[in-house]
Amino acid sequence: MGMTMTQKILSAHAGLESVQAGELILVNLDLVLGNDITSPVAIKEFSKLGKDSVFDKNKITMVMDHFAPAKDIKSAQQCKICRDFCSEKEITHFYDVGKMGIEHALLPEQGLVSAGYAVIGADSHTCTYGALGAFSTGVGSTDMACGMAIGKAWFKVPSAIKFNLTGKLRKYVSGKDVILNIIGKIGVDGALYKSMEFSGEGLSSLSMADRLCIANMAIEAGAKNGIFAVDDITLDYIKAHGGAEPVIYKADDDAVYDEVIEINLTEIEPTVAFPHLPENARTFDQFGEIKINQVVIGSCTNGRYEDLLEAAEIMEGKKCAENVRVIVIPATQEIYLKAMENGLLKIFIESGAVVSTPTCGPCLGGYMGILAEGERAVTTTNRNFVGRMGHTESEIYLASPAVAAASALTGRITSPWEVM
């Protein structure tokens, strides 16, 4: 029986000729990731193993991004635990303030992930790297601890849903609209325990930024991983970012899928996910005027340069609406610098937005943009659960950078097609 792309990567990393959905296997890992929230718990668990060293100091990375630069004393302590551990174990890829960025934007940019890799990260959005043709999935801190110790993780081999992409996205429609549309279709547990495999002729029109955004939110459909077939766009990206030699795994022609879903990219419209689940996706013909108090453009989902560029194009020479707070967060130092050099930051600041240092802060209600009771935000982040960005009586609407930028100008949830 043929294997899916994910099954092929897993079987190769388990040293097996083939695997089948449902099989429990032990997988060799190419990279183990943690952040300032999840790593301290992993470090505590790691210490119980009594091991002097990690399995490979070059295959572990820790990124201080959630509550860093430290928002309070407790967060500072958490970062210190990570800093001390990485120093003691001589971890090569430790990213602290000044070098750090939001982990899932940072790792591909720094060339730490390549096609064919098997990656675990103690962060649910680790599924992002599937955009590079890697098997990559979020786990907890104990898995991270064991990954650091023995370089392995246990998995139940997933079955898969195939998404056959055709057509081409229209102007101001991006990967975010695609994934919100898909989650709206299949639900927040529509891909539970499964792989979401993206392929088809439509792939050639999707930028890496679009693909990273789509793979990033696979977890929002409950998936174990999202993964894209490797093409020249992937290979060019990996090469440009100094990634390791890619290993290309292709799904077998006779691979068995639970379901094949056709997605015509040309038909995708600007899409917004209403509170309080990412599956509450609606297009602009399905709702009326919704006033907002805050806009956030950033996160591991949509804080990349292409995202900022699209937002800047819409906001250039215009002013943000009265009484709307607009927060722009470039996801990494490199993106920040490029946005500065190319005049994007000037556009944002002149329009009345603030620009922050890279941080996950507001996305998970940490800091840098918490919502008060009754407030509403349009945000390019990934979750709109109750209380996610602040008060339990606040509301989060998930959207693309283009929708967020258009909404910043009007003070209500607005389609980019209306203002451009």
Next chain:
Amino acid sequence: MKYTGDVIKYGDNIDTDVIIPARYLNTSDRKELASHCMEDLDKTFVSRVKAGDIVTAGYNFGCGSSREHAPIAIKASGVSLVIAKSFARIFYRNSINIGLAIVECPEAVDGISEGDKIEADMDSGIIKNLTTGKEYKTEPFPEFIQKIIENGGLIQSIADGIIK
């Protein structure tokens, strides 16, 4: 392994942000996490949960973030077992890895009400509702996972050389 306790019942898609809000993730202290467990969903949980209580929930329990703080907070609250119609996958593996007992059984969840007394025998896979007298059967864990749980979690399994 047998668990007996009173039921606290929740619905579908209970996410890790309501199980333990991110504003409390600046600590990994179990007791402190437990003191905020379920806070954004049910402010009464912390004051009414007793040692041994059993939580039941609908589909996709524990969806969202990978924070292990979520199953840790539930376990440290005294909850002995979570029965759900389904679990989000990261929450599921985190629970196994830290030794929080969990089981999927949609029929049991439908047949159990808030406050019922439950006895769950994980070896036989029988969940008994002692209040109504009804019984439900679940699938036992695969052997590989059973080994991890019996050995007290993933860390102990590696320390003992069961997983190399």
